[in-house]
Each structure stands twice: as C-alpha cells, then as structure tokens.
Amino acid sequence: MSPDAPILKVEGLKKHFGGLKALDGVSFDIHAGEILGLAGPNGSGKTTTINAITGVFPIDGGEIHFGGNAIHRLPTFRRVRHGINRTFQVPRPFPALTVLENVMVAGTYRSERKSDPHRILEDLGLAEHADRPAKSLNSSQQKMLGLASALATSPQLLLVDEIGAGLNPEELSGMAARLRSYAAQGMAILVVEHLMDFLDRVTDRLIVMDAGNTLFTGKLQQATQDPRVIEAFLGG
Amino acid sequence: MPKGWRSTTLIPVITLLAFAVLPHLYNNQFLLFNMMMYMALAQGLNIIYGYTGYLPFGYVGFFGAGAYGGALAITFLHWSPYLAVLAGGGAAVLLGMILIPLFRLSGAYFSIASLAAAEALYYVVANPGLEPLTQGPYGISLPQVYDPNGAYWTMLAILLFSLIISGVIRRSRFGLALSAIRESPLSASMSGVNVVKLRSISWLLSALIAGLAGAAFGWYISVFYPETVFGLGIGVFTIVFVLFGGIGTVLGPMIGTLILYGVYNYIGISTPEYFQLAYGLLIMILVLFLPNGLVSLARKRGLNVA
Numbered sequence: 001m002s003p004d005a006p007i008l009k010v011e012g013l014k015k016h017f018g019g020l021k022a023l024d025g026v027s028f029d030i031h032a033g034e035i036l037g038l039a040g041p042n043g044s045g046k047t048t049t050i051n052a053i054t055g056v057f058p059i060d061g062g063e064i065h066f067g068g069n070a071i072h073r074l075p076t077f078r079r080v081r082h083g084i085n086r087t088f089q090v091p092r093p094f095p096a097l098t099v100l101e102n103v104m105v106a107g108t109y110r111s112e113r114k115s116d117p118h119r120i121l122e123d124l125g126l127a128e129h130a131d132r133p134a135k136s137l138n139s140s141q142q143k144m145l146g147l148a149s150a151l152a153t154s155p156q157l158l159l160v161d162e163i164g165a166g167l168n169p170e171e172l173s174g175m176a177a178r179l180r181s182y183a184a185q186g187m188a189i190l191v192v193e194h195l196m197d198f199l200d201r202v203t204d205r206l207i208v209m210d211a212g213n214t215l216f217t218g219k220l221q222q223a224t225q226d227p228r229v230i231e232a233f234l235g236g
Numbered sequence: 237m238p239k240g241w242r243s244t245t246l247i248p249v250i251t252l253l254a255f256a257v258l259p260h261l262y263n264n265q266f267l268l269f270n271m272m273m274y275m276a277l278a279q280g281l282n283i284i285y286g287y288t289g290y291l292p293f294g295y296v297g298f299f300g301a302g303a304y305g306g307a308l309a310i311t312f313l314h315w316s317p318y319l320a321v322l323a324g325g326g327a328a329v330l331l332g333m334i335l336i337p338l339f340r341l342s343g344a345y346f347s348i349a350s351l352a353a354a355e356a357l358y359y360v361v362a363n364p365g366l367e368p369l370t371q372g373p374y375g376i377s378l379p380q381v382y383d384p385n386g387a388y389w390t391m392l393a394i395l396l397f398s399l400i401i402s403g404v405i406r407r408s409r410f411g412l413a414l415s416a417i418r419e420s421p422l423s424a425s426m427s428g429v430n431v432v433k434l435r436s437i438s439w440l441l442s443a444l445i446a447g448l449a450g451a452a453f454g455w456y457i458s459v460f461y462p463e464t465v466f467g468l469g470i471g472v473f474t475i476v477f478v479l480f481g482g483i484g485t486v487l488g489p490m491i492g493t494l495i496l497y498g499v500y501n502y503i504g505i506s507t508p509e510y511f512q513l514a515y516g517l518l519i520m521i522l523v524l525f526l527p528n529g530l531v532s533l534a535r536k537r538g539l540n541v542a
Contacts, residue, residue: 056422075432076425085426092426094419101412105427108413153428 007032007067007188008053008084008157014061015048015212022048024212025062030157030188035179037203037220038192041233044209046192047089050159053190054086055079066157081109083156087163089192091142093149095135099126102134102145106152113154120148124178139166157188164198176201196220208232243540244403247486248396251275255392267501269388269456272395273449274497277474278481278489279398280445283438285475286483287411289418290339290435293347296471297354298328298443302450303465304361307376308369310455317381321390321451328447331357332440339435351468358466375461378454387456394448401441402486414438415484473497476515480522482529485541491530 006029015023023045030036038046052059055076064072071079094102103117121127124144129137134145143163150158160179164172172195179202183189193199199206200220208216208223210232216223223229258268277299285291305327309320338349364372371377405411413434416424421431454460473496481492499518504511526532531541 054426075430076422077428077430080426080428092420092423094416094423096419097412097415101415104409105412105416105424105429108409108416109428109430149423149427 004031005068006030008190009065010049010053010062011065012062013049013052013059013064015045015052015057016060021212023052023059023062026209026212026214027062028207028214028217030190032156032188033183033186034205035183035189035191035203037199037206038190038209039194039196039199039206039223040209040215043211044232045212046209047161048212049209050086050161050190050192053079053159054084077109080153080155083113083154084159085150085153085155085157086159087143087146087150087161089161089165091139091146093134093137093142093145096133098131099134099137099145099148100130103148103152106149115152115154117148117152120151124148124151140168140171143167155187157190158182159190159192161192162194163191164193164195172198196224241407244407244486247403247490248399251399251490252392252396255395259388265384265388266456269384269391269453271493271497272388272391273453274474274477275490275493276391276395276398276445276449277470278477278493279395279402279486280442280449281474281478282402282483282486282489283405283445284442285478286485286489287405287414287418288435288438290342290439291347291475292350292442293471293475294350294352294354295442295446295474296466296468297350297357298331298446299450299453299470300354300361300462300466301331301357302328302447303454303460304370304376304450305447306451307378307454307460310378310381311376317383317386317455318390320381321394321448321455324451324454325444325448328443328450329440331447332443336436336439339432339439354466354468354471358462361466362462370462373462375459375464376454378458381455382458384456387452391449391452391456394445394452397448398445399486399490401445405438405441406484406486410434410437418484473500476519480518480529482531482541485531487541488529488531495530 009029011027013023013026026049040046051057053064055074059072063070066082066084071082100117103120121130124147126144126148137145163175167175176198179189191203203220206220206223207214208229215232216226216229255268255272259265281295302324306320306324309315309323310317315323335353338346341349361370362373366372413429416427416429417431417435425431450465454465477492477496478489480496481490482488503514534541
C-alpha cells in the first residue's frame with residue numbers, strides 16, 4: 001500500500017432490508033489522520049454504513065478495503081483486530097462488568113497493539129469510576145466508556161456514531177479536541193453526527209447521505225450552500 | 237498469591253478434604269456420591285450458563301451420552317473403568333461438537349432446542365432396534381467392573397477438575413471474555429473477542445464435565461436404563477442448584493447443591509409428599525428476594541465471592 005493510499009476504501013456498498021434500500025451504492029474513502037464527517041437526515045444510511053464497515057451484518061454488494069486488504073467478508077472481531085472500531089449511538093457496555101473490566105475485555109486476545117486500560121480511563125476522566133459496574137454510569141459517562149472500549153483495541157480507524165448527542169457544550173468541546181488529537185496521531189476517524197457545529201469543528205471533509213446514496217462530498221461550508229443538501233434536509 | 241486466586245484455590249482443597257473424610261463419618265456413600273456428581277454438574281453448567289449466559293435445558297444429554305459412552309467402552313472395547321470414564325467425557329464432547337450449530341439460536345430458543353436434542357438422543361439410545369449396541373430400553377449392565385469405591389474417588393477427581401476449571405475461568409482473561417459474551421455478544425466482538433470460538437470452547441468444557449460425571453455415575457450404579465441417565469430431573473436439579481447458589485461464581489453452585497440436595501434428601505426421602513411443596517416455596521422465595529442466588533447476599537455486604 002502506498003503512503004498516499006486511503007486507509008479505508010468503500011466501493012459501491014449495498015445493503016437491503018427487505019424492499020428497503022438502506023445503502024444503494026455508497027462509495028468513499030478516508031486517509032490516515034483525516035476526520036471525515038457523515039451527515040444526512042434520519043434513515044439516510046449513516047449508521048448502516050458504520051454497521052457495514054464493522055461487519056455487524058453482511059453487505060449485499062460492493063467492497064470494503066482496509067489497509068489495502070478486502071475486509072468485507074471478515075467477521076467483526078477480525079476487523080477489530082485489523083484496526084477498526086466504533087462507538088454506538090446508544091452505548092452498549094457490558095452492564096454487570098466494572099468500568100475497568102469493560103475496557104480490559106479488549107486485552108483478552110493476543111495483539112501486537114497493546115493498550116493500557118488504566119491510562120485510557122485516566123484520559124477520558126473515568127479513572128475514578130473504574131471499579132463501578134458500567135450500568136451505574138450516567139449516559140454521557142457510558143458514551144465515554146464506549147469510546148474507551150474502542151480505544152482499548154488501538155484502532156487505526158475509529159467510527160464515531162453520534163457521540164455528541166446528550167453532551168453539554170463543555171463536554172462537546174472536550175470531545176472535539178480529543179478527536180482532533182487522535183487524528184493528529186494518525187488515526188482516521190469517521191464521525192456520524194447531526195450537530196453541524198460539532199462537525200464544523202472536527203471534520204476535514206464531509207459526506208452528506210440521503211436515501212442510501214452519497215449526495216455530496218466536500219467542505220461543510222459548501223454543503224450548506226448545495227441545493228440538493230438543502231432539499232434533503234428541509235424537503236422539497 | 238493474589239487474594240482472588242487464594243479463595244479460588246481454597247474451594248477445591250476444602251472439597252477434597254470434606255469428601256475424603258465424610259465416607260468415614262457417614263455411611264450413605266451413594267448420597268455423598270450424588271452430592272459430588274451434582275456439584276460437578278453444577279460447575280459444568282455454570283461454565284456455559286453462568287459465564288456465557290446460554291442455558292441448555294437439555295444439559296442432561298451430555299450426562300447420558302457420557303454414561304452410555306463409558307458403558308459401551310467397557311462392554312465392547314473392554315476398557316478399564318477409568319479409561320471408560322474418559323471415553324464418556326469424549327462422547328459428550330463429540331455430542332457437544334455436533335450441537336454447536338444450536339448457538340445460531342439464543343435465549344429460550346437455544347434452551348428448548350438443546351432440550352429437544354437431549355430428548356432425541358434419549359429416544360435413539362432407548363430404541364429397541366439398537367438393542368445389540370445400547371440394550372435399548374432394557375438397560376445396560378456392567379457387573380464386570382462393579383466397584384463403588386473406585387467410582388467414588390473418580391467422581392471426587394471429576395469434581396475437583398470441574399472446580400479447578402471453573403476457578404481458572406473465573407479469574408482468567410478467558411473468563412472475562414466469556415462474561416463479556418454473556419453481557420453482549422456484539423460488544424464482545426467489537427472488543428476483538430472471537431465469540432464463536434470462545435463460546436464453543438466453554439460449551440465443550442461444559443459437555444466434558446457432564447460426560448465424565450455421567451460415565452462415573454454409570455460405573456457406580458453399574459445397572460442403568462436410558463431414563464436413568466437421560467431423565468430430565470437431573471438437568472432440572474442441576475439448573476436449580478446453580479440458580480439457587482448464584483451463577484458465574486465457583487462457590488454459588490457448590491452452596492446451592494449442598495443446601496438443596498441436602499433438603500431433597502431430608503424431605504424427599506422422609507416425607508416425599510411435602511418435597512415438591514418445600515422445593516417450590518424455596519424457589520419462589522429465591523426468585524422473589526434473591527434472583528442472583530445466595531452469593532448475592534455476600535456481595536451486598538461487599539464481599540468478593542470466589
């Protein structure tokens with residue numbers, strides 16, 4: 001793989017749920033160190049795209065290449081071990097396990113990329129809750145725990161699904177700074193978000209989706225002027 | 237030795253001492269044998285249910301497969317009973333491998349499908365057409381190896397093996413990954429856990445313990461029928477013992493078996509007409525007030541239960 005090659009290349013991604021075309025030929029790529037935003041109205045296929053990349057369900061067409069290798073037939077845990085991880089829109093921790101155990105689960109398999117769960121919890125402000133069961137955390141703490149669990153697998157590509165929802169302005173600023181610092185260290189990040197201000201602060205490039213298709217690719221400021229984007233968000 | 241590991245080691249040591257000394261103090265060896273058998277089965281079930289959350293109603297199928305696997309090894313291959321016990325474990329593991337596709341199901345569907353599989357195996361073994369092999373419904377007899385003492389010590393070894401396996405799982409990274417699978421298979425995958433592989437390993441370990449116990453049981457009683465070793469009562473007792481003590485711990489299933497099997501022998505034999513009433517009440521009280529088993533009482537007091 002050449003240094004200029006994208007770390008993730010998605011080509012013609014298709015996913016149908018019965019008669020509904022959730023993804024209808026989506027294509028894009030992300031480079032190492034880049035933060036790509038993914039916006040669009042509800043039901044446009046943003047979370048489905050993340051689920052397809054992480055292997056939550058099989059795709060019906062298209063290809064996904066990560067680090068030059070086709071990964072679309074690999075099970076989820078293999079993709080994670082290759083260096084892909086994500087957060088969930090609604091956090092999915094291991095409720096009965098402690099916060100520390102939640103993060104330590106990522107260390108239960110042999111990996112060349114080792115992470116320090118204590119340090120991750122420290123960085124995300126969860127160290128003082130390390131011995132509490134995950135179910136006792138509030139929703140924003142559970143979001144941080146989701147991010148901690150993802151970081152524990154040392155991802156090269158992080159897919160962030162509406163992590164800003166429910167965070168207060170101070171927490172949002174902290175999250176934006178955090179994502180920018182991860183990208184500065186070479187991590188590629190895909191951010192699915194409805195909060196335009198947050199997207200404006202963190203993303204280098206934006207994709208707007210509608211009805212399972214890519215509607216727009218470019219800078220966020222250009223997107224807000226694009227009539228197709230305006231129509232998708234506000235209706236015809 | 238770390239504190240957690242110390243308590244995990246203490247349980248097998250106390251168990252060994254207790255069941256080595258008790259036959260000299262109490263003359264009902266069969267009761268002690270059955271107590272050990274249910275404790276081993278409870279640990280075996282705990283591995284698949286307590287750690288990964290899959291409850292096989294048909295767990296007794298592995299027990300029966302072990303009993304018949306061991307008996308057939310003695311009858312047709314003329315193996316020593318000790319080797320035959322291992323063969324029984326092997327038969328149960330083989331059955332476990334055949335049943336791995338059941339994990340495509342989850343929750344109650346998995347539980348009921350495993351029950352159907354155990355019942356199907358029962359009807360195969362009890363089929364009069366298989367009389368030359370399994371003796372069909374007429375039962376199998378092993379007078380040539382009758383040795384209750386040998387079987388007793390073998391069952392103690394199986395119980396210790398199950399306790400060690402369960403204790404190691406509880407304290408290991410493997411056990412942590414299994415607990416993650418129990419909590420959320422999808423999130424476990426997202427933490428890089430190979431859910432299918434780990435779940436299969438725990439399933440086969442669970443099957444192995446039941447198979448070993450079944451073979452040792454067959455050896456102890458030396459004459460048994462398909463319904464003796466495939467009877468759903470064995471599986472139901474095991475599930476209730478594990479739930480009563482507390483799943484996901486080594487100590488819980490031990491305490492659950494000790495108390496409930498003790499109650500069963502006290503009430504069930506002296507006043508059998510009240511047995512089901514007493515058991516029913518105990519289980520209702522458990523579900524209402526201690527849904528996480530007796531060990532949750534200790535947890536509420538901040539104790540770390542092994």
